[in-house]
Amino acid sequence: MINQKNRYEFIIQKMRDNGHKITPQRMAIVNILAVGEGHPSVENIHVQLKQDFPTMSLATVYKNIVLIKSLGEVLELGFPDGSNRYDGNKPYPHPHVICIKCKKIVDPDLDSLDEMKKEVASETQFKILNHRLDFFGICSACMAEKV
Amino acid sequence: MINQKNRYEFIIQKMRDNGHKITPQRMAIVNILAVGEGHPSVENIHVQLKQDFPTMSLATVYKNIVLIKSLGEVLELGFPDGSNRYDGNKPYPHPHVICIKCKKIVDPDLDSLDEMKKEVASETQFKILNHRLDFFGICSACMAEKV
DNA sequence: TTTGCTGCAAATAGTTTGCAGAGAC
DNA sequence: GTCTCTGCAAACTATTTGCAGCAAA
Numbered sequence: 001m002i003n004q005k006n007r008y009e010f011i012i013q014k015m016r017d018n019g020h021k022i023t024p025q026r027m028a029i030v031n032i033l034a035v036g037e038g039h040p041s042v043e044n045i046h047v048q049l050k051q052d053f054p055t056m057s058l059a060t061v062y063k064n065i066v067l068i069k070s071l072g073e074v075l076e077l078g079f080p081d082g083s084n085r086y087d088g089n090k091p092y093p094h095p096h097v098i099c100i101k102c103k104k105i106v107d108p109d110l111d112s113l114d115e116m117k118k119e120v121a122s123e124t125q126f127k128i129l130n131h132r133l134d135f136f137g138i139c140s141a142c143m144a145e146k147v
Numbered sequence: 148m149i150n151q152k153n154r155y156e157f158i159i160q161k162m163r164d165n166g167h168k169i170t171p172q173r174m175a176i177v178n179i180l181a182v183g184e185g186h187p188s189v190e191n192i193h194v195q196l197k198q199d200f201p202t203m204s205l206a207t208v209y210k211n212i213v214l215i216k217s218l219g220e221v222l223e224l225g226f227p228d229g230s231n232r233y234d235g236n237k238p239y240p241h242p243h244v245i246c247i248k249c250k251k252i253v254d255p256d257l258d259s260l261d262e263m264k265k266e267v268a269s270e271t272q273f274k275i276l277n278h279r280l281d282f283f284g285i286c287s288a289c290m291a292e293k294v
Numbered sequence: 295t296t297t298g299c300t301g302c303a304a305a306t307a308g309t310t311t312g313c314a315g316a317g318a319c
Numbered sequence: 320g321t322c323t324c325t326g327c328a329a330a331c332t333a334t335t336t337g338c339a340g341c342a343a344a
Binding site for chain 2: 076080081082084097109112125134136137139
């Protein structure tokens with residue numbers, strides 16, 4: 001696990017280096033994204049920040065996410081149903097395991113993925129630049145609920 | 148490769164069995180989806196069908212795709228940028244390799260995926276029901292163009 | 295002081311829905 | 320003849336954009 005405090009500082013510094021101003025709203029958004037456990041949605045970020053910034057607008061959240069994406073410091077997880085979740089802790093492509101009931105997202109360790117990438121490249125003659133791997137299922141907590 | 152004529156007949160028959168009427172528009176949409184080479188978008192299907200059905204509306208294409216999805220006979224590939232592509236030839240989850248330049252989609256054979264599914268299940272304690280695996284890169288044709 | 299940021303409201307794009315007439319069965 | 324489907328237009332939702340005032344540097 002990457003140190004989250006350092007991750008926050010790293011992103012803020014990168015913004016400074018690129019000539020962006022550091023506003024309180026911006027700091028708060030980066031802070032939420034830098035926390036590793038969550039894979040928050042825009043809506044989720046907005047609701048959280050409304051507590052500290054009652055005037056915080058969705059547009060500001062969106063604009064900042066666009067900025068952080070452009071710096072390559074957040075991974076956007078868009079899903080077919082239109083929902084979007086963000087991972088600012090590990091901004092590079094990596095597999096996700098998603099509970100279809102409680103929407104929890106877990107990051108598994110999968111060593112065999114690099115091997116698979118090579119397999120695909122050699123089979124299809126593509127130059128592989130990126131990937132996306134999601135598993136959908138039911139987490140143990142939701143299974144225990146038997147709802 | 149699944150026989151495409153049979154695939155078309157199969158979907159049409161399944162519609163009949165479920166009490167849906169077989170209209171010319173419906174037949175044409177199923178026909179396009181049953182063809183294996185393409186992974187068409189809604190827009191793409193609509194444009195193709197405008198030739199034979201000048202009054203064909205986007206809504207009809209959407210409604211029919213919803214129907215075919217509900218029958219489990221088309222795989223929807225929604226991408227983070229909002230684009231959607233459909234695979235009516237292989238409606239079950241399978242890996243895709245996508246060229247980011249020409250948008251071509253290829254289906255590679257990957258034996259190791261089942262193994263990975265088990266690995267994830269045992270590591271995360273999830274019951275895995277579904278998955279999505281996409282590789283993004285540049286196909287050999289686009290690389291040769293050197294544009 | 296300068297320049298970029300916030301936050302409101304309006305615009306946008308893809309998709310869905312309501313409804314009246316047409317068509318499958 | 321019945322009931323679903325089509326196709327138009329309007330509604331909807333997530334996201335983006337324009338702009339005036341505000342705040343960081």
